[in-house]
Amino acid sequence: xxxxxxxxxxxxxxxxxxxxxxxxxxxxxxxxxxxxxxxxxxxxxxxxxxxxxxxxxxxxxxxxxxxxxxxxxxxxxxxxxxxxxxxxxxxxxxxxxxxxxxxxxxxxxxxx
Amino acid sequence: xxxxxxxxxxxxxxxxxxxxxxxxxxxxxxxxxxxxxxxxxxxxxxxxxxxxxxxxxxxxxxxxxxxxxxxxxxxxxxxxxxxxxxxxxxxxxxxxxxxxxxxxxxxxxxxxx
Numbered sequence: 593x594x595x596x597x598x599x600x601x602x603x604x605x606x607x608x609x610x611x612x613x614x615x616x617x618x619x620x621x622x623x624x625x626x627x628x629x630x631x632x633x634x635x636x637x638x639x640x641x642x643x644x645x646x647x648x649x650x651x652x653x654x655x656x657x658x659x660x661x662x663x664x665x666x667x668x669x670x671x672x673x674x675x676x677x678x679x680x681x682x683x684x685x686x687x688x689x690x691x692x693x694x695x696x697x698x699x700x701x702x703x704x
Numbered sequence: 705x706x707x708x709x710x711x712x713x714x715x716x717x718x719x720x721x722x723x724x725x726x727x728x729x730x731x732x733x734x735x736x737x738x739x740x741x742x743x744x745x746x747x748x749x750x751x752x753x754x755x756x757x758x759x760x761x762x763x764x765x766x767x768x769x770x771x772x773x774x775x776x777x778x779x780x781x782x783x784x785x786x787x788x789x790x791x792x793x794x795x796x797x798x799x800x801x802x803x804x805x806x807x808x809x810x811x812x813x814x815x816x817x
Contacts, residue, residue, distance in 0.1 A: 636808040694746030
């Protein structure tokens with residue numbers, strides 16, 4: 593069955609630390625990949641997306657993600673986190689058809 | 705505000721009652737999705753509409769659940785004979801025909817007592 597796995601459920605970092613959140617998907621065909629973010633009290637919103645082309649994609653607020661097809665991975669990175677990055681982050685995969693599959697999410701807490 | 709809206713934001717009901725939720729997508733979006741999210745989990749796909757046609761339903765969507773999008777604009781999700789296990793956040797999202805990027809609403813939090 594198609595699935596999306598996020599390796600860390602909770603991450604605590606200090607401001608200015610570097611961030612990497614892991615995401616792996618299980619699907620052998622063409623896949624569109626997304627990272628969504630949910631800030632406290634707000635809706636889910638798109639952080640970045642990969643459809644094709646350059647496997648290193650850049651999103652809002654200094655986030656980037658790298659698609660590594662051989663590893664079925666789409667890890668999210670930010671070189672220096674801020675307190676305002678405290679949120680829950682969801683990796684998602686659209687594997688054809690109409691269904692998008694979400695990971696369980698990673699709660700990030702950034703200490704000021 | 706031209707985003708996705710959902711109503712109500714919160715619903716508390718007793719087991720066995722029927723509930724109905726409404727979603728108003730972004731006006732030019734022809735794709736509409738319903739998801740269910742429980743604590744500690746990501747959104748789980750329930751169903752998808754393209755305009756007024758319901759094109760995909762999850763196995764999670766039992767016969768107690770029904771969704772409509774009668775004129776290709778707003779959508780409703782009805783749960784009949786609610787059970788405590790139906791307690792969750794119900795999310796609606798829409799997207800334009802040209803993209804799989806989804807825009808989410810604030811959700812309806814359902815509590816079944």
